[in-house]
Amino acid sequence: MRRVMARAGDRHKPLLITEIGVASAGIYPSAFDKGRQGQASYLWRALRLLVAKRHEWRLGGVDWFTWRDSAAPDPHCVFCEFGGLFDAGNAPKPAWWAFKRAIAAVVR
Secondary structure, three states, X not given: OHHHXXXXXXXXXXEEEEEEOOEOOXXXXXXXXXXXXXXXXXHHHXXXXXXXXXXXXXXXXXXXXXXXXXXXXXXXXXXXXXXXOEOOOOOEXXXXXXXXXXXXXXXX
């Protein structure tokens, strides 16, 4: 991506990572279904890496896929329904607490 940006004269522009995430469950088997603890672990590791590399990679921001699980299945996505940091009833999942810890570490 950086090579393409450099060729376009945008070498120093920040990158926005507009969507990362995995699910805490799934209706069908998927590599994106990590379970509740696996989702939290993935989020923690991803955010820690991105925070550590934010200056080197010139990152302007990162967005998690979705804040809340969907109340209805998505016929086009086998993991999207369970990708949130909160379940469909708005209860926080382990990934929410991992998110808070990762963000708190950045703000200190």
